[in-house]
Amino acid sequence: xxxxxxxxxxxxxxxxxxxxxxxxxxxxxxxxxxxxxxxxxxxxxxxxxxxxxxxxxxxxxxxxxxxxxxxxxxxxxxxxxxxxxxxxxxxxxxxxxxxx
Numbered sequence: 001x002x003x004x005x006x007x008x009x010x011x012x013x014x015x016x017x018x019x020x021x022x023x024x025x026x027x028x029x030x031x032x033x034x035x036x037x038x039x040x041x042x043x044x045x046x047x048x049x050x051x052x053x054x055x056x057x058x059x060x061x062x063x064x065x066x067x068x069x070x071x072x073x074x075x076x077x078x079x080x081x082x083x084x085x086x087x088x089x090x091x092x093x094x095x096x097x098x099x100x
Contacts, residue, residue, distance in 0.1 A: 020082065023075040030084050035063060035077050042070035043077055043092065053089075060089040068096040 027038045033045035047062040061081065065071055074092040081090040 020075060020079045023079045025076050025080040025083070028073065028076050028080045030080055035080065037070060037073055041066055042073060046093075051089075058089055059085075059087065060091065061085075062091045062093065064093045065095040068094075071095055 028042075029036045029039075034041055035043040043063040043065050045061055046064050047060075049060045049062075051058050051060055063077055063081075065074065071094045074094060077092050078090045081088060
């Protein structure tokens with residue numbers, strides 16, 4: 001059992017895309033339905049859904065950034081939530097998305 005707990009972070013990181021593996025979650029924390037960066041609210045969960053996707057039931061959560069100064073932490077929020085809730089699909093809405 002201890003071996004499994006030790007291997008869990010490696011197993012989770014091997015399932016992550018390279019962009020998330022290189023992304024830092026330093027300074028981010030998850031409390032209840034909110035994400036904080038250095039103890040300041042940066043994103044709020046606005047939806048938690050249950051869906052049927054590719055033959056299985058999945059949970060999908062959506063966070064909305066509260067201020068555009070935190071837009072740069074979107075990938076960190078996804079990575080943090082994938083670590084905390086590995087079976088959830090995570091989506092982050094930017095406060096001021098760049099239009100191309």
